[in-house]
Amino acid sequence: MVRRSRAFPCSQNLHKLTLAWPVTLPVCLLAFEFVLVNPSPDIHKLRIEYGINFVKANGTTFRKLFKITENTYKNGEVAFHRTHSFKDLSTRTHYEGQHRIFIAINGREMAEAYLQLNASN
Numbered sequence: 001m002v003r004r005s006r007a008f009p010c011s012q013n014l015h016k017l018t019l020a021w022p023v024t025l026p027v028c029l030l031a032f033e034f035v036l037v038n039p040s041p042d043i044h045k046l047r048i049e050y051g052i053n054f055v056k057a058n059g060t061t062f063r064k065l066f067k068i069t070e071n072t073y074k075n076g077e078v079a080f081h082r083t084h085s086f087k088d089l090s091t092r093t094h095y096e097g098q099h100r101i102f103i104a105i106n107g108r109e110m111a112e113a114y115l116q117l118n119a120s121n
Helices: none
Strands: 002-007 013-020 029-038 044-055 061-073 076-085 097-105 108-117
Touching: 029 044, 029 097, 029 108, 044 076, 061 076, 061 097
Parallel strands: none
Antiparallel strands: 002 108, 013 029, 029 076, 044 061, 044 097, 097 108
16 A cells, blocks of 8 residues: 655656555565656766665664666656565565655655555455
């Protein structure tokens, strides 16, 4: 369940950060997509990452970054589609609660959305 989504202004813009989400554990796959828009005629080197603030067992959160790409981009739009598995790993256990996903360009958070993880029935 997406709680809220917002974008932040800068010379490169993100549009349409959308999440597709089955909200039951233990095996969930989050699909998300967004569009990067470079309105400038200049070429920019950009590092694009997504991050998730995972809920810990005690209810606090921790942030984990995942690299998407580091490339140069001309004027125009580029669409990105990614998935993230919420399957429990030996190094990461997923807990119920509100998780935050965000897109970062060159280390600066540009868009965010919230999702709610629920235990399987």
